[in-house]
Amino acid sequence: MISPDNVELSLRNLSLDNTSNCSGSDNEESKILKWNLPLKDLYRLACNFYKEKSGKAIHLSYEDNLKLVAFTQQAAHGPLDPAKAPPLGMFDVIGKDRRIAWQHLGTITKLQAMEGFIDLLDRLCPLFKPTVEAIKKDREEKVRQAQAEEAHRREQLEKEKEKLVELKRIEDERNREEIQRRQLQDALNQQTYHQFKEYAEKQFPGNPEQQAVLIRQLQNEHYHQYMQQLQAQVASNYSQLRATGDNEVDFSGNQLLDQNASSKEVGQLEYKEQCDSDEESGEYAVINPANMWTKPDVKLFKQEVTSGKGDGVIRVGHGDIITVRVPTHEGGSCLFWEFATDNYDIGFGVYFEWGKPVTTEVSVHVSESDEDDDTLEDDEAVCADDLECGGQQQHKQYNNTSSSSPLANSNPISIIVPIYRRECQTEVYAGSHSYPGEGTYLLKFDNSYSLWRSKTLYYKVFYTR
Incomplete structure (x- = not known):
């Protein structure tokens, strides 16, 4: 009881603390x-x-x-x-x-x-109170973990928001740069369209599709050359300013870009006057455009070259440029060339070096993309200038003084066919050109744009009366 x-x-x-309110x-x-x-x-x-x-x-x-x-x-x-x-x-x-x-x-x-x-x-x-204390600690730990998870989740959300904002900023910057690039390229394309069109009509008469492809490739090459010149000029200005200790100049290149864009027409007029003066001087004959065509029998052509009926097979390493030097012959009046590759395309162009050849032998020169930089830069400059003047003969001298390069000379060089990539893995590319005078043809096979792939080149060169 x-x-x-x-x-x-x-x-x-x-x-009870508050028994009156229970x-x-x-x-x-x-x-x-x-x-x-x-x-x-x-x-x-x-x-x-x-x-x-x-x-x-x-x-x-x-x-x-x-x-x-x-x-x-x-x-x-x-x-x-x-x-x-x-x-x-x-x-x-x-x-x-x-x-x-x-x-x-x-x-x-x-x-x-x-x-x-x-x-x-x-x-x-x-045992009751220790059990309650253990349960209370477990609950407090769960609450603490929940708070930590919530804080971590909020932190992750903040990071994701910041990442999205940064991605949006990068995307906007890229879009702005792309718009500027397109505007600049469109301006350059408008300035060079008529010259490139005339050249394409001479290369592919009666074939509007091939003309359009050639014009587009030439415009792209001209744009890249223009940007390389800008970068080189920015780097040069930066070096000069560092040497003089001038720290108040903007090195972003935007001002330089605007100045180049605004002075483009003046530069074209000055260079056109130079072209006209060269033509009026009459020191060299006007170079006629080359004839170019393609043939479908790639396999048969490769077999002929491999069997010894052609000039040979060359392995063009990645980043390399092959120059085949073909002197004019006393008994000839026209040069012919044919070439093809395995699996991949390759850049091709034809230059003409004025002056009496020292030998009649055909020679091959291999250079890496970073070798003979001055010569290659001069090539690009001559190519761009030649096209801007309507594809006519330009007489520009290479200033390369490297004694190790076979191209090191003081003779003027004219561009007959500008270098651009040819889909020669699917068909044989062929062409011919009438001798403009005494000199040496430079057939350039350019693989400098390829960082990883080497190309197998099959080629033939010969002359006719």
């Missing part, structure tokens, strides 16, 4: 804490602990069990109302004892009953 003294003792141990709303009840946990949550943990451990980890007396059950009834239903309680059987001793224990709790509130259950269980079972 539960005595009133024991009930009063358990009630005196209740330590019957308030759920929000107010949720603010009542015990052991730094909401009272209702702690009460649920206590009930679960009591159900799981009773008779296993903890062994309570009959009187203690009656007290705990009475607290749970008071917390669930409030004070006992005998009129509403169901009748008990004559032999239900345990039921009668539980009802008496419940009745001895008097009119304490549900929250007071919850706290009384917790305090009594803590006093009877020393």
Whole structure:
């Protein structure tokens, strides 16, 4: 039996901070804490602990069990109302004892009953509070992990936003650069279109499609040469300014680009006057355009060259330029050439070096892309100037002083066919040109644009009367 003294003792141990507000709303009840946990949550943990451990980890007396059950009834239903309680059987001793224990709790509130259950269980079972502390730490750890994950997620979102902003900025910059590049290329194309068209009509008469392809290739080459000249000029200006210690100049090249674009027409007029003066001088004969055509029998042509019926087979390494030097012959009046490659295209052009040849032998010179830089730059300059003047003969001297290069000389060189890439892996490219005078033809096979692939070249050269 539960005595009133024991009930009063358990009630005196209740330590509610706000007993006057215990019957308030759920929000107010949720603010009542015990052991730094909401009272209702702690009460649920206590009930679960009591159900799981009773008779296993903890062994309570009959009187203690009656007290705990009475607290749970008071917390669930409030004070006992005998009129509403169901009748008990004559032999239900345990039921009668539980009802008496419940009745001895008097009119304490549900929250007071919850706290009384917790305090009594803590006093009877020393393992209860450490278990609650462990559960509380686990919850705090989960909350901490959730907060850390949330912070990490927000950080990732911020990084993604910053990355998207940076990508958008880069894309806008590329679009702006692409627009500027197209505007510049369109301006250059408009200036050179008529000259390139005249040249293409001479190379492919009556074939508008091939003319359009040639014009487009020449315009692209002219644009790249123009940009290389700009870069070289920017680098030169930068070196000069570093030498003079001038740090107040913008090295971005934008101002230089604008100046070059604005002065393009002046440069063209000056160079055209130079071309006209060269033609009027009459020192060299005017060079007629070359005739060029293609043949479909690539396999047969390669077999003929390989069997020794042609001049030979050359391996053009990646980044290399092959120059086949063919002197004019006393008994000839016209030069013919044919060539093809395996699998890939190659650049091809024909130059003419004025002056009496020192030998009648055909020779082959191999140079890497970074070898004879001055000579190659002069080639590009001559090529661009020649095309701008309508494909007529230009007499420009190479200033290369390298004694190791066979091309090192002081003789003027004219462009007959500008260098551009030919799809010679699918058909044989052939051509002819009438001797303009005494000199040496330079057949250039350019693989400098290829960084990885070497090309196998099959070629034939011969002259006719």
